[in-house]
Structures are given as C-alpha cells and as structure tokens.
Amino acid sequence: MKVREFQTEDTPQLVHLMSQLGYPTSLEKLESRMANIHSQPGYHTLVAVLNNKVVGMAGLCHNLFYEYDSCYVRIVAFIVDIDHRRKGIGEKLIHEAEKWAIKLGATHIMLNSGNREERKAAHKFYLNMGYTNKSTGFSKSLEDKHSLKSTKRP
Structure with a gap:
C-alpha cells in the first residue's frame, strides 16, 4: 500500500468512497468538484492505493489562523474503504497529511467529524492518533438563501 497525491484518473474510484463517507455523488459531479478543488492553491488530496485500487x-486544506500568528x-x-479498515491505511494517510502540514509550516492539524453513530469508530481512531476532542461544530445550509437571492431583483 502506498499513499500518493491524487490524480485526475483516480476520480471514478473516489465516487464509491464518497458514498461510504455519507455523501453519495455521481462521477460527473465529483469530476467537476475535484477540478474546482484542485484549482485552489490551498487544497491537496492524498489517496491510498492498494493493488492499483484507491482504498x-x-x-x-491549508489555512491561516485568525487567533494565532x-x-x-x-x-x-477522510475515508478508508470499509473493506480495508483496521489495516494501517488510515494511520498512513494521517501521517502523510501531517507531513504535508509540517512541510507548509503549519502549527496545527485539525478535522471535524459528524456526531452520528456510524462515526464512533472514526472518533476512536482519531483519539488513538493523538487528536483531541476540542470543539463542537455547527452547520447551517444556505441553499434556500441562494434560491431567494436568484429570484430577488435589485
């Protein structure tokens, strides 16, 4: 198993992984999304490959702190294929993500993970990798606001 940078030809194999992560999508949508993401300089995608399959x-995403210098x-x-978990793949991906962060001079690395029942094993994994449960995240959809904006006239 090796971890490497994402390549455009990996996209079809990521469709299945995104579904396992809880975000089903089509190949066309994911191709567009990945093109948009990789047009931004602060984004970086790593893939774990085993026997020529993305697993x-x-x-x-690299960002600046407001609260620190x-x-x-x-x-x-972050996702590891359900059939390949508990084999060190997630650990290797985390270590490679941390290496990239250090290379950029980052002082912290963080993530959010949903509070759903199926995420409990992931939470345990993150704790075992040295991450701390430090905050509670909040989310609000603005999709309805976008549709209102497009129908209003100045």
Whole structure:
C-alpha cells in the first residue's frame, strides 16, 4: 500500500468512497468538484492505493489562523474503504497529511467529524492518533438563501 497525491484518473474510484463517507455523488459531479478543488492553491488530496485500487482518501486544506500568528491544515474529507479498515491505511494517510502540514509550516492539524453513530469508530481512531476532542461544530445550509437571492431583483 502506498499513499500518493491524487490524480485526475483516480476520480471514478473516489465516487464509491464518497458514498461510504455519507455523501453519495455521481462521477460527473465529483469530476467537476475535484477540478474546482484542485484549482485552489490551498487544497491537496492524498489517496491510498492498494493493488492499483484507491482504498482511501484524505482531502486537506491549508489555512491561516485568525487567533494565532501561524497556519494550520484542516482535514476536510477522510475515508478508508470499509473493506480495508483496521489495516494501517488510515494511520498512513494521517501521517502523510501531517507531513504535508509540517512541510507548509503549519502549527496545527485539525478535522471535524459528524456526531452520528456510524462515526464512533472514526472518533476512536482519531483519539488513538493523538487528536483531541476540542470543539463542537455547527452547520447551517444556505441553499434556500441562494434560491431567494436568484429570484430577488435589485
């Protein structure tokens, strides 16, 4: 198993992983999404490959702190194929993400993980990797606001 940078031809194999992560999508949508993501300089995607098959992915984003004079990396997407968990793949992906963060001079690396029952094993994994449960995240959809904006006239 090796971890390497994402390549465009990996996208079809990521469709299945995104579904396992809880975000089903089509190949066309994911191709567009990945093109948009990789047009941004602060984003970086790693994939874990075993026997020429993508079995894991870490989507990373480099940001600046408001509260400190340094930068951080956020793991914004992280998944290991359900058939390949508990084999060290996630650990290797995390270590490679941390190496990338250190290379950029980041002082912290962080992630959010949903509070759903199926995420409990992931939470235990993150704790075992040295991450701390430090905050509670909140989310609000703005999709309805976008549709209102497009129908209003100035």
